[in-house]
Amino acid sequence: MRIDVLTIFPDYLAPLSLSLIGRARERGLLDVSAHDLRRWTSDVHRTVDDTPYGGGPGMVMRPEPWGRAFDELVPAGVAPPRFVVPSPAGAPLTQSLAAELAAEPWLLFGCGRYEGIDQRVLDDAADRMPVTEVSLGDVVLFGGEVAVLAVVEAVTRLLPGVLGNAESLAEESHTGGLLEAPVYTKPPVWRERPVPDVLRSGDHGRIARWRRDQALVRTARRRPDLLAALPPGTLDATDQLA
Numbered sequence: 001m002r003i004d005v006l007t008i009f010p011d012y013l014a015p016l017s018l019s020l021i022g023r024a025r026e027r028g029l030l031d032v033s034a035h036d037l038r039r040w041t042s043d044v045h046r047t048v049d050d051t052p053y054g055g056g057p058g059m060v061m062r063p064e065p066w067g068r069a070f071d072e073l074v075p076a077g078v079a080p081p082r083f084v085v086p087s088p089a090g091a092p093l094t095q096s097l098a099a100e101l102a103a104e105p106w107l108l109f110g111c112g113r114y115e116g117i118d119q120r121v122l123d124d125a126a127d128r129m130p131v132t133e134v135s136l137g138d139v140v141l142f143g144g145e146v147a148v149l150a151v152v153e154a155v156t157r158l159l160p161g162v163l164g165n166a167e168s169l170a171e172e173s174h175t176g177g178l179l180e181a182p183v184y185t186k187p188p189v190w191r192e193r194p195v196p197d198v199l200r201s202g203d204h205g206r207i208a209r210w211r212r213d214q215a216l217v218r219t220a221r222r223r224p225d226l227l228a229a230l231p232p233g234t235l236d237a238t239d240q241l242a
């Protein structure tokens, strides 16, 4: 997968060179490039923003640098990327949206700043490539960079070969839309707190049932909306909603 990021703070994307994502890049599973939007400015001050038409607080990103960046990065005649733009007004980032994005051969991320990007940039982009505005949640950030890091992490961990053990992906699919059960490791007792005996019993059927029950109870308590969204028949007779 090819990933390009347009931003006025390319250093914000440095974490993409670390750890799993860094190794995926070294192994050629991923090709990530951050581009400074100011490369496509035309004035000596390298201006990317101006005051909003209609008034209002702050500044808005001007369209010209974005247009010139698209012209260079997405020339006519090549299969275009999907343009992913973090925004408070975007579609919620969910595991299913991450899976959809993970199937794309090329993602182009646009990081807005200030009060946002001139709408005509998104309209012009939509004439050349599919555009997806995405939100990390109902909270307002300073710009799109942090959201891009989150989306790139969610997407790249779904790419074949990026996660070491495929089991953890399989495990995720087994939770079937429920929250995870609590996890434990050594020591067996820590500050007088023991690990639940069932997890050290070696009885894998009992352990699986315990984990499912824990996942159900946690989901019912913390995210009843997820329970309501389960396909009919997901919960069977043995499920205990303690």
Ligand SMILES: Nc1cc(-c2ccc3ccn(Cc4ccc(CN5CCCC5)cc4)c3c2)n[nH]1
Binding pocket: 086, 087, 088, 111, 112, 113, 114, 115, 116, 117, 134, 135, 136, 137, 138, 139, 140, 141, 142, 143, 144, 147
């Ligand atoms: N999930 C999530 C995503 C973001 C996000 C993503 C990109 C940008 C670019 C600039 N900002 C700051 C910012 C501040 C205020 C407003 C709201 N204003 C009200 C009137 C005009 C606009 C919008 C935007 C971003 C924020 N935040 N949270």
